[in-house]
Amino acid sequence: MAVPINVLLLCNSAEESEKILSLISREIELKLAVKRIENKADYLANLNPQVQIVLVDYRHSKIDFLKARQILTENNIDIPFIVVNGADNALEAVNCIKAGATEYLSKNDLQLLPLLFKQALGVSESLKCKDFEAEKCNAYLTEIQQRLFYQSIELKKQRQQRQLESTRREKVEAALKKSEKQLKMLIVKNPDGMVVVDKQGIVRFINPAALKLFNRKEEELLGEVLGFPVADEDKTEVDISTGLEKELIAQMRVVKIDWQGKPANLITLRDITEAKQAELERTKLLAKAEAANRVKDEFLAVLSHELRTPLNPILGWTQLLRSHRIPANRIDKALETIERNASLQAEMIKDLLDVSRILRGKLQLNPVNVDLVNIIKAAIETVRLAANAKSLEIITDFSVENVFVEGDANRLQQIFWNLFSNAVKFTPSGGKVYVQSELNNDCARVKVRDTGKGINPEFLPYVFDYFRQENSSSTRNTGGLGLGLAIVRHLVELHGGNIQVESPGIGKGTTFTVDIPLTSIALSSDETKDTNNIELNFAGLNILIVDDEPDNLDFLQFVLENHGASVQTATSAPEALKLFLQNKPDLLISDIAMPEVNGHTLMRQIRALPSQKAAAIPAIALTAYAGETSQRESLQSGFTLHLSKPIEAGKLAKKVAELTFSSL
Missing domain, CATH: 1.10.287.130 (Signal transduction histidine kinase, dimerisation/phosphotransfer (DHp) domain)
Structure with missing residues (x-):
């Protein structure tokens, strides 16, 4: 029975396929096993060593001729490759032949296909014979190579066996040399003094640090007995004579080692003279x-x-x-x-x-002028908790301390609280807020810069306008009526200053610059008048007083009610916080030293409340702690003013008036 000829026909038209096959069958009396291929996947799936000829219908195959020929090359398949129904174009035919086609037939030359098919079939058989001879040669060569391989393995084993002992000896010797070299290197470069002595206490090696410690030369110590006994205890202290007026004190440690094949002691000496002197x-x-x-x-x-x-x-x-x-x-x-x-x-x-x-050089008699730096520090403390909650870092640079301006302490703190609060509000978690104060001619200049969301350049001209915000969605997300910066500008201008804003754009942060005129710290004549007899009316003013001493509480309540104020009292910070939340007073007066929760903590708790009232309420620290440090701590915790006990009734009334009348 004749073996069929395996043919792959790349053609997507069944009609054209029948024409091609019928043309071959009429002229060739051979059985054909034809597989019609319509796509690349079928082509790849049917490629195997049994395929003898590939026919490609140039016009009716969706598989590109060049790609089909390239696939044969990539798979090392060398069989005839005939292109039929090609264009009647000589250049196209040449290109196909160059690309690897065995034959190229245009649609007008299809009558030649049977003849070319027979020739191609002969080429295929010839290739198979050549492949068979090549396989025989390869098999013989493989057998010879295997023999040589096993022989070479045996020779290698013999050589390796001979070299093994030699290599082992060399490694052991190299390891010993390396170990001794490393040990010597460690000893030489160690900052502590190190000495190797044998069992008789004779010095066999000494490093540079030990030579410096003994103040001796190497040749003077090698071969000599060490100048003090070697103790077995760890961290023994020994006195070392240097030949100078003073002796050194060293801490000695001893480790047993092998030195050049013999037992020895490695002594470490650490100079602790300075530590002893410090002690x-x-x-x-x-x-x-x-x-x-x-x-x-x-x-x-x-x-x-x-x-x-x-x-x-x-x-x-x-x-x-x-x-x-x-x-x-x-x-x-x-x-x-x-x-x-x-x-x-x-x-x-x-x-x-x-x-x-x-x-301490801090004597200052100036009850009227305001230290702007302290005001800034106090304002920073009011936003500290909010900043910490967002992991924001507030970085300050106060190049000049004690910057005095003539102004309202409460309103100045309100200015900077607003700026700091905005910086904290619009800066994402992990960002930074920079606060810098400096002198600029006759003004105190304060810069507040953040790494926050920034401001659209188109909105910058309207930043200080009333009821203006960049967008309503931001307003709803962050809260507020859009009045803060407008009020800030008004307050700054009331103090004779000005405020400017800069922002490179969205996501690039914002910088506010405030300039406020400086003033002399000398008191004016009006400020030095006795105010004890000034009649002040606090009608409509709601004041909360906190003091754990009932006598002080009664005295303060009597003085302020005598001026018409409505006064509530608390004997502890928790009670005061509760009253504050219930009644929202216009002024807070608090003692500092109180049991459980002190006045500083109370003030921080109030400033941390989420309301404008809590952030801006005037607050007086009235305490027996009257030093400069105490005043600074009060301002840093959020108090507007620090007054020391005892205080005269007239002075208390005046300070209350200064704080509240300007904030009403």
């Missing part, structure tokens, strides 16, 4: 501090006596007045005595504070 200095300083504490205790004992002495007549006359057993003609004398001793006590306290300020 001695600390001991001296401690003794000095203890002596200073004794002096302080003695001073406090004297101070206690001097402060208690005026209390005796104050308490004595007060008790007599309360008992109503004092003659009428002695009442004025009693009150005069009480006032005189109270004034004496207040004067002593004032003197103590003045002495403290003088010793």
